[in-house]
Amino acid sequence: MSFKTILTVTEPGMSDGDLHLAAGLCEEVGAHLAVLVVVLAAPPPVGEFAAIVSEDWLKERQADEKALKKTTAAVSAFLAGRALSADTVSAYPEASWADETIGRRARYADITIVGPEVLAGETLKSKVIEGALFSSGKPLLLVPQGSRPTLKPKCVMVAWDSRLESSRALRESLDMLICADEVHLVLVDPVEGETHHGAEPGADAAAYLARHGVKVTVDRLPSANRSVADVLRQHAIDVAADLLVMGAYGHSRLRERIFGGVTKSMVEDPSLPVLMAR
Known part of the structure; x- marks a missing residue:
């Protein structure tokens, strides 16, 4: 199939290396770039210590939401500086269903790009790969560090x-x-x-x-x-x-x-x- 919409996933703390890579692939084939910014939320506290840790949990959520908003704005600014059709959305799912969240977004793309920085991690890497493969019905492209990816391979x-x-x-x-x-x-x-x-x-x-x-x-x-x-x-x-x-x-x-x-x-x-x- 031809690739008209390409999805990539990022999170706070990551560089813009994977974004550059995905943007370059979009420019190569004239595709739209969809970026999903994700923060994996900690589950709410339960059990006998819930009341004690709930205040810290709320503070953590507030910090997560602030980081998510800041990163989303930075990604939008990055994309605005390129002659590229693109959009940015954000999500704050709990880790247990993050793959479903990513997979639902991937259904509206032709392929999901998993760049070197996401591949170097663990939790987000597994959520992106499993979400794309099991919840989207679409393919994904793994791009390891040091490789030269292309959507027009010889x-x-x-x-x-x-x-x-x-x-x-x-x-x-x-x-x-x-x-x-x-x-x-x-x-x-x-x-x-x-x-x-x-x-x-x-x-x-x-x-x-x-x-x-x-x-x-x-x-x-x-x-x-x-x-x-x-x-x-x-x-x-x-x-x-x-x-x-x-x-x-x-x-x-x-x-x-x-x-x-x-x-x-x-x-x-x-x-x-x-x-x-x-």
Whole structure:
């Protein structure tokens, strides 16, 4: 799909680095930039000590609201200084439902950008990623520190495992794939069979892409006792990929957290810009 509205999320205390990055991507494709400024509120005190701490809690909320207002004004001023279509809104949700708040806002964008500063954190990072993937129906783009993100990549690597999540990621990135000079459809330890990759692993997906005019190559790779994530990272280096496209959370979030998985590994250590969809 084409990207006409791009969302990014920030909070008080962050620099404007992620904003610069998102604004640059909007300028690259002529998109509108939507900025959500978030402060995660502490839950109200409960139990026998509630009366004692309630005054401090109220003071904390007042300080949060003041910081939120100040940051929102600073973001609006930053955007006003650029020749860019943009808007800024703010939210003050409790941490327990912040992902829902972010996800609802992401429904009105084509993609959510998660820049290096958000990726370097923990709480806001998880809320933005889970909100975008589970509550918006839209993709997100992880941009690690030191990378050169673009929404017009020349070389794209697609991690394909024939699951619904991979199919969704393929469709969400189709416009970029059509415009790319080369697309590598990568299968790690593919399994033949009707319920897996078919008689010729990767052939059906490659044919689908080729009908859209995508210049696609199928790369079937052995894991050789390495993790799938490590195989993908190395192959991205080998083919000089600008972008990795992949489905997210083929397993449940709980299973990923306990046992690990490709999504978890890529979220924790993306070596290049990664477009994820679910």
